Amino acid sequence: MHNRVQHLIQSKVSLAPMAGITDYVLRSLIRRYSKTCLLETEMISSEYLAQTLNGRSGTEIFKRDADHSPISYQISGHKPEMMKKAAEFLTNYADMVDINMGCPVNKVVKGQDGAALMRNPSLAADLVKAVKAGTDKPVSVKFRLGYTVDEMNYVEFGQKMQEAGAEFITIHARTRSQMYSGKADWGKIKKLKENVDIPVFANGDVVSVETAIQCLDESSADGIAIGRAAMGDPTLIHRIEHYLRTGEKLQEPTLEEKVEMIKLHINEEIKLRGENVGIKFVRKFYPYYISGLKNAAKVRQALVTEDDYNKIMTILDELPLLCKSV
Numbered sequence: 607m608h609n610r611v612q613h614l615i616q617s618k619v620s621l622a623p624m625a626g627i628t629d630y631v632l633r634s635l636i637r638r639y640s641k642t643c644l645l646e647t648e649m650i651s652s653e654y655l656a657q658t659l660n661g662r663s664g665t666e667i668f669k670r671d672a673d674h675s676p677i678s679y680q681i682s683g684h685k686p687e688m689m690k691k692a693a694e695f696l697t698n699y700a701d702m703v704d705i706n707m708g709c710p711v712n713k714v715v716k717g718q719d720g721a722a723l724m725r726n727p728s729l730a731a732d733l734v735k736a737v738k739a740g741t742d743k744p745v746s747v748k749f750r751l752g753y754t755v756d757e758m759n760y761v762e763f764g765q766k767m768q769e770a771g772a773e774f775i776t777i778h779a780r781t782r783s784q785m786y787s788g789k790a791d792w793g794k795i796k797k798l799k800e801n802v803d804i805p806v807f808a809n810g811d812v813v814s815v816e817t818a819i820q821c822l823d824e825s826s827a828d829g830i831a832i833g834r835a836a837m838g839d840p841t842l843i844h845r846i847e848h849y850l851r852t853g854e855k856l857q858e859p860t861l862e863e864k865v866e867m868i869k870l871h872i873n874e875e876i877k878l879r880g881e882n883v884g885i886k887f888v889r890k891f892y893p894y895y896i897s898g899l900k901n902a903a904k905v906r907q908a909l910v911t912e913d914d915y916n917k918i919m920t921i922l923d924e925l926p927l928l929c930k931s932v
Contacts, residue, residue: 611744611773611805614676614701615829618850619818619843620644622776622809622833623680623704623748625711627890630669631874635867636836637673639844645677646831649706651719652683652692666878668699678702678746682709684718684729686736693740702774703741705733707749707767710782721782724753727766734770746774748809748831751794754783764798764806772804776831779810795825807831815855818846838894840867861899861926868895868922876915885913899929 621628621636623646633645650667658665670677679700681692693703707730709720716722723730730747737745747767752758764775777798779790790810799806808827812818813835821830836842845856859867871891876884889910896902905921905928912918 611702611746614744615644615774615805616676617642617644617847618822618829619847620678620776620807620829620831621646621836621843622778622831623648623678623706624833624837625649625709627837629878630666631871631878632836632840633674633677634671634874635840635871636843637671639841640847641673642676643843643847644702645674646704647677647679649680649682649709650692650696652681652685652688655681655692655695656688668696669878670699676701678704680704680706680748681737682706682714682719684723684726684733686732689733690736690740693737693745697741697743700741700743702744702746703737704746704748704776705737705772707747708778708782710750710785715782721750721753724749724759724763724782725757727759727763730763731766731770734767734772738771744773745771746776747772748776748778750778751781751791754781757781758794760794761798761801764802768802768804774805774807775802776807776809779808779825790821792821792824792827795827799826799828805829809833812846814842815846815849818850822850834894837891838897839864861929864895865922865925868892869919872915872918881915882913885915885918896925896929901928905929 620643625648628646628648679696683689696703706720707723714720751760777795779792779795792808795808805828807829808821808825809831812821812830812832818830832843841859848856872888875887879887892906892909896905908921
Protein backbone atom coordinates (compact mmCIF):
# COMPACT_ATOMS: atom_id res chain seq x y z
CA MET A 607 0.00 0.00 0.00
CA HIS A 608 2.68 2.52 0.99
CA ASN A 609 4.59 1.54 -2.12
CA ARG A 610 2.31 3.72 -4.18
CA VAL A 611 3.20 6.73 -2.02
CA GLN A 612 6.89 5.93 -2.38
CA HIS A 613 6.34 5.56 -6.10
CA LEU A 614 4.59 8.95 -6.20
CA ILE A 615 6.99 10.84 -3.94
CA GLN A 616 10.43 10.67 -5.50
CA SER A 617 11.82 13.53 -3.42
CA LYS A 618 12.61 14.11 0.25
CA VAL A 619 11.18 17.63 0.03
CA SER A 620 7.63 18.90 -0.39
CA LEU A 621 5.95 22.28 -0.50
CA ALA A 622 3.82 22.72 2.62
CA PRO A 623 0.26 23.96 1.94
CA MET A 624 -0.37 27.56 3.00
CA ALA A 625 -3.74 29.30 2.71
CA GLY A 626 -3.64 32.22 0.31
CA ILE A 627 -0.01 31.45 -0.56
CA THR A 628 0.63 28.14 -2.35
CA ASP A 629 -1.44 29.08 -5.36
CA TYR A 630 -1.02 28.04 -8.99
CA VAL A 631 1.66 30.70 -9.56
CA LEU A 632 3.91 29.82 -6.60
CA ARG A 633 3.59 26.11 -7.40
CA SER A 634 4.56 26.80 -11.02
CA LEU A 635 7.56 28.89 -9.94
CA ILE A 636 8.80 26.14 -7.65
CA ARG A 637 8.29 23.53 -10.40
CA ARG A 638 10.59 25.54 -12.71
CA TYR A 639 13.48 24.54 -10.43
CA SER A 640 12.34 21.33 -8.76
CA LYS A 641 10.93 18.74 -11.14
CA THR A 642 10.28 16.11 -8.47
CA CYS A 643 9.14 17.71 -5.19
CA LEU A 644 5.58 17.09 -4.02
CA LEU A 645 3.57 20.28 -4.56
CA GLU A 646 0.58 21.05 -2.34
CA THR A 647 -2.35 23.33 -2.99
CA GLU A 648 -3.60 25.79 -0.44
CA MET A 649 -6.30 24.48 1.85
CA ILE A 650 -9.66 24.04 0.11
CA SER A 651 -12.72 24.02 2.37
CA SER A 652 -14.98 21.06 1.64
CA GLU A 653 -17.99 23.30 2.40
CA TYR A 654 -16.78 25.86 -0.15
CA LEU A 655 -16.23 23.06 -2.64
CA ALA A 656 -19.80 21.84 -2.15
CA GLN A 657 -21.09 25.34 -2.98
CA THR A 658 -18.80 25.56 -6.02
CA LEU A 659 -20.14 22.23 -7.26
CA ASN A 660 -23.71 23.44 -6.83
CA GLY A 661 -23.47 25.69 -9.83
CA ARG A 662 -20.90 28.28 -8.76
CA SER A 663 -18.13 28.68 -11.27
CA GLY A 664 -14.83 26.86 -10.80
CA THR A 665 -11.88 28.78 -9.50
CA GLU A 666 -8.15 29.17 -10.04
CA ILE A 667 -7.61 27.20 -6.83
CA PHE A 668 -7.91 23.95 -8.84
CA LYS A 669 -5.73 25.09 -11.74
CA ARG A 670 -2.69 22.95 -12.49
CA ASP A 671 -0.34 22.14 -15.36
CA ALA A 672 0.59 18.68 -16.57
CA ASP A 673 4.08 19.06 -15.12
CA HIS A 674 2.75 19.90 -11.64
CA SER A 675 2.64 16.19 -10.74
CA PRO A 676 3.19 14.96 -8.15
CA ILE A 677 0.64 17.29 -6.60
CA SER A 678 -1.48 16.90 -3.50
CA TYR A 679 -4.77 18.78 -3.05
CA GLN A 680 -5.52 19.67 0.55
CA ILE A 681 -9.06 19.77 1.94
CA SER A 682 -10.44 20.86 5.29
CA GLY A 683 -13.72 20.07 6.96
CA HIS A 684 -15.32 17.95 9.67
CA LYS A 685 -18.34 16.39 7.91
CA PRO A 686 -17.46 12.96 6.50
CA GLU A 687 -20.06 13.02 3.72
CA MET A 688 -18.91 16.42 2.50
CA MET A 689 -15.25 15.41 2.68
CA LYS A 690 -16.04 12.34 0.60
CA LYS A 691 -17.71 14.50 -2.07
CA ALA A 692 -14.73 16.88 -2.06
CA ALA A 693 -12.38 13.93 -2.55
CA GLU A 694 -14.49 12.63 -5.44
CA PHE A 695 -14.29 16.01 -7.17
CA LEU A 696 -10.55 16.50 -6.56
CA THR A 697 -9.68 13.04 -7.86
CA ASN A 698 -9.81 14.59 -11.33
CA TYR A 699 -6.90 16.87 -10.43
CA ALA A 700 -4.92 15.36 -7.58
CA ASP A 701 -2.21 12.71 -7.34
CA MET A 702 -2.89 12.62 -3.61
CA VAL A 703 -5.59 14.06 -1.34
CA ASP A 704 -4.43 15.61 1.94
CA ILE A 705 -6.63 16.32 4.96
CA ASN A 706 -5.84 19.40 7.03
CA MET A 707 -5.81 18.57 10.73
CA GLY A 708 -3.20 21.15 11.70
CA CYS A 709 -4.40 24.64 10.78
CA PRO A 710 -4.29 26.68 14.02
CA VAL A 711 -6.28 29.73 12.86
CA ASN A 712 -9.22 30.64 15.11
CA LYS A 713 -11.78 30.80 12.33
CA VAL A 714 -10.87 27.26 11.20
CA VAL A 715 -10.59 25.72 14.66
CA LYS A 716 -13.89 27.30 15.79
CA GLY A 717 -15.59 25.51 12.92
CA GLN A 718 -14.18 22.21 14.29
CA ASP A 719 -11.78 21.96 11.31
CA GLY A 720 -7.99 21.95 11.21
CA ALA A 721 -6.16 21.44 14.51
CA ALA A 722 -9.49 21.07 16.37
CA LEU A 723 -9.63 17.54 14.94
CA MET A 724 -6.69 16.56 17.15
CA ARG A 725 -9.14 16.80 20.05
CA ASN A 726 -11.52 14.45 18.28
CA PRO A 727 -9.44 11.52 16.96
CA SER A 728 -12.44 9.29 16.24
CA LEU A 729 -14.02 11.94 13.98
CA ALA A 730 -10.60 12.50 12.37
CA ALA A 731 -10.41 8.75 11.63
CA ASP A 732 -13.92 8.86 10.12
CA LEU A 733 -12.81 11.70 7.85
CA VAL A 734 -9.87 9.65 6.59
CA LYS A 735 -12.20 6.72 5.86
CA ALA A 736 -14.68 9.02 4.10
CA VAL A 737 -11.99 10.57 1.90
CA LYS A 738 -10.64 7.08 1.11
CA ALA A 739 -14.14 6.10 0.05
CA GLY A 740 -14.25 9.10 -2.30
CA THR A 741 -10.93 8.66 -4.08
CA ASP A 742 -8.64 5.97 -5.43
CA LYS A 743 -5.66 8.29 -4.88
CA PRO A 744 -3.44 8.01 -1.77
CA VAL A 745 -4.78 9.92 1.24
CA SER A 746 -2.52 11.83 3.62
CA VAL A 747 -2.98 13.92 6.76
CA LYS A 748 -1.22 16.99 8.09
CA PHE A 749 -1.38 17.69 11.81
CA ARG A 750 0.60 19.13 14.73
CA LEU A 751 2.14 17.84 17.96
CA GLY A 752 -1.18 18.40 19.71
CA TYR A 753 -3.66 21.09 20.60
CA THR A 754 -1.76 22.38 23.62
CA VAL A 755 1.48 21.42 25.39
CA ASP A 756 -0.59 19.31 27.81
CA GLU A 757 -2.35 17.51 24.95
CA MET A 758 0.55 16.24 22.85
CA ASN A 759 -1.25 13.23 21.41
CA TYR A 760 0.52 13.22 18.04
CA VAL A 761 1.90 9.66 18.34
CA GLU A 762 -1.46 8.02 19.12
CA PHE A 763 -3.15 10.35 16.66
CA GLY A 764 -0.75 9.34 13.88
CA GLN A 765 -1.28 5.66 14.63
CA LYS A 766 -5.04 6.14 14.51
CA MET A 767 -4.80 7.94 11.15
CA GLN A 768 -2.69 5.10 9.77
CA GLU A 769 -5.23 2.54 11.00
CA ALA A 770 -8.00 4.54 9.30
CA GLY A 771 -6.12 4.28 6.00
CA ALA A 772 -3.83 7.33 5.78
CA GLU A 773 -0.74 6.51 3.73
CA PHE A 774 1.40 9.58 4.40
CA ILE A 775 1.82 12.09 7.25
CA THR A 776 3.16 15.64 7.38
CA ILE A 777 3.63 16.90 10.93
CA HIS A 778 4.24 20.50 11.97
CA ALA A 779 6.46 20.30 15.04
CA ARG A 780 4.47 22.82 17.10
CA THR A 781 1.21 22.64 19.05
CA ARG A 782 -1.92 24.49 17.99
CA SER A 783 -1.56 26.92 20.91
CA GLN A 784 1.93 27.86 19.72
CA MET A 785 0.48 28.88 16.34
CA TYR A 786 3.69 29.84 14.48
CA SER A 787 5.63 31.18 17.48
CA GLY A 788 8.44 29.60 19.46
CA LYS A 789 10.64 26.99 17.87
CA ALA A 790 9.57 23.83 16.06
CA ASP A 791 10.55 20.77 18.12
CA TRP A 792 11.86 18.42 15.42
CA GLY A 793 13.16 15.88 17.95
CA LYS A 794 9.61 14.97 18.98
CA ILE A 795 8.85 13.71 15.45
CA LYS A 796 11.26 10.79 15.96
CA LYS A 797 8.77 9.22 18.37
CA LEU A 798 6.00 9.34 15.76
CA LYS A 799 8.34 7.90 13.14
CA GLU A 800 9.10 4.95 15.44
CA ASN A 801 5.40 4.22 15.93
CA VAL A 802 3.97 4.33 12.40
CA ASP A 803 4.87 2.45 9.21
CA ILE A 804 3.91 5.13 6.70
CA PRO A 805 6.18 7.93 5.44
CA VAL A 806 6.43 10.99 7.70
CA PHE A 807 7.55 14.45 6.53
CA ALA A 808 8.64 17.03 9.13
CA ASN A 809 7.45 20.64 8.89
CA GLY A 810 8.30 23.88 10.68
CA ASP A 811 11.31 26.24 10.64
CA VAL A 812 13.18 24.65 7.73
CA VAL A 813 14.53 27.75 6.00
CA SER A 814 17.83 26.66 4.43
CA VAL A 815 19.93 23.67 3.36
CA GLU A 816 21.52 23.69 6.84
CA THR A 817 18.23 23.64 8.76
CA ALA A 818 16.95 20.91 6.41
CA ILE A 819 19.91 18.69 7.32
CA GLN A 820 19.44 19.42 11.02
CA CYS A 821 15.69 18.72 10.87
CA LEU A 822 16.16 15.37 9.11
CA ASP A 823 18.85 14.46 11.60
CA GLU A 824 16.81 15.34 14.71
CA SER A 825 13.46 14.01 13.48
CA SER A 826 14.53 10.86 11.57
CA ALA A 827 11.69 11.87 9.21
CA ASP A 828 11.51 10.54 5.66
CA GLY A 829 11.52 14.09 4.32
CA ILE A 830 10.67 17.69 5.01
CA ALA A 831 7.88 20.08 4.02
CA ILE A 832 8.90 23.69 3.34
CA GLY A 833 6.38 26.44 3.97
CA ARG A 834 7.10 30.11 4.51
CA ALA A 835 10.76 29.93 3.44
CA ALA A 836 9.66 29.07 -0.12
CA MET A 837 7.68 32.33 -0.34
CA GLY A 838 10.75 34.41 -1.09
CA ASP A 839 12.91 31.79 -2.76
CA PRO A 840 11.36 29.43 -5.31
CA THR A 841 14.80 27.75 -5.69
CA LEU A 842 15.07 26.65 -2.04
CA ILE A 843 13.30 23.30 -2.42
CA HIS A 844 15.42 22.42 -5.44
CA ARG A 845 18.63 23.43 -3.64
CA ILE A 846 17.77 21.24 -0.64
CA GLU A 847 16.88 18.30 -2.90
CA HIS A 848 20.14 18.76 -4.82
CA TYR A 849 22.17 18.74 -1.60
CA LEU A 850 20.41 15.63 -0.25
CA ARG A 851 21.06 13.85 -3.54
CA THR A 852 24.62 14.95 -4.25
CA GLY A 853 26.11 16.59 -1.14
CA GLU A 854 26.72 19.75 -3.17
CA LYS A 855 25.45 23.13 -1.98
CA LEU A 856 24.22 25.26 -4.85
CA GLN A 857 24.56 29.05 -4.74
CA GLU A 858 21.59 30.99 -3.39
CA PRO A 859 20.02 33.27 -6.00
CA THR A 860 21.72 36.64 -6.37
CA LEU A 861 19.80 39.83 -5.68
CA GLU A 862 19.52 40.43 -9.43
CA GLU A 863 18.07 36.93 -9.91
CA LYS A 864 15.61 37.53 -7.08
CA VAL A 865 14.43 40.73 -8.76
CA GLU A 866 13.73 38.73 -11.94
CA MET A 867 11.83 36.15 -9.86
CA ILE A 868 9.67 38.85 -8.25
CA LYS A 869 8.90 40.35 -11.67
CA LEU A 870 7.93 36.95 -13.03
CA HIS A 871 5.81 36.32 -9.92
CA ILE A 872 3.95 39.63 -10.42
CA ASN A 873 3.42 39.05 -14.14
CA GLU A 874 2.10 35.53 -13.61
CA GLU A 875 -0.31 36.64 -10.84
CA ILE A 876 -1.57 39.41 -13.13
CA LYS A 877 -2.12 36.82 -15.87
CA LEU A 878 -4.07 34.67 -13.42
CA ARG A 879 -6.05 37.33 -11.54
CA GLY A 880 -5.94 40.55 -13.55
CA GLU A 881 -3.68 43.54 -12.89
CA ASN A 882 -5.42 45.13 -9.93
CA VAL A 883 -5.90 41.94 -7.88
CA GLY A 884 -2.58 40.43 -9.00
CA ILE A 885 -0.55 43.43 -7.84
CA LYS A 886 -2.23 43.40 -4.44
CA PHE A 887 -1.90 39.62 -4.10
CA VAL A 888 1.89 39.67 -4.48
CA ARG A 889 2.34 42.18 -1.65
CA LYS A 890 2.45 39.43 0.98
CA PHE A 891 5.51 37.94 -0.76
CA TYR A 892 7.75 41.04 -0.80
CA PRO A 893 8.95 40.78 2.82
CA TYR A 894 10.15 37.23 2.13
CA TYR A 895 11.89 38.06 -1.14
CA ILE A 896 13.85 40.98 0.32
CA SER A 897 14.35 39.98 3.96
CA GLY A 898 17.88 40.43 5.28
CA LEU A 899 18.73 43.16 2.78
CA LYS A 900 19.89 46.66 3.59
CA ASN A 901 16.99 49.15 3.44
CA ALA A 902 14.55 46.22 3.18
CA ALA A 903 11.90 47.93 5.32
CA LYS A 904 11.97 51.10 3.21
CA VAL A 905 11.76 49.21 -0.08
CA ARG A 906 9.03 46.91 1.22
CA GLN A 907 7.00 49.96 2.29
CA ALA A 908 7.35 51.44 -1.19
CA LEU A 909 6.33 48.16 -2.86
CA VAL A 910 3.30 47.35 -0.71
CA THR A 911 1.80 50.82 -1.11
CA GLU A 912 2.31 51.11 -4.88
CA ASP A 913 -0.56 50.19 -7.23
CA ASP A 914 1.01 51.27 -10.50
CA TYR A 915 2.63 48.39 -12.42
CA ASN A 916 5.31 50.51 -14.11
CA LYS A 917 6.30 52.19 -10.85
CA ILE A 918 6.63 48.79 -9.16
CA MET A 919 8.92 47.64 -11.98
CA THR A 920 11.03 50.80 -11.55
CA ILE A 921 11.38 50.18 -7.79
CA LEU A 922 12.44 46.61 -8.54
CA ASP A 923 14.99 47.73 -11.13
CA GLU A 924 16.56 50.04 -8.55
CA LEU A 925 16.48 47.41 -5.81
CA PRO A 926 20.00 46.01 -6.36
CA LEU A 927 21.48 49.50 -5.92
CA LEU A 928 19.41 50.25 -2.83
CA CYS A 929 19.72 46.91 -1.12
CA LYS A 930 23.14 45.35 -1.45
CA SER A 931 23.21 42.76 1.34
CA VAL A 932 24.08 43.95 4.81
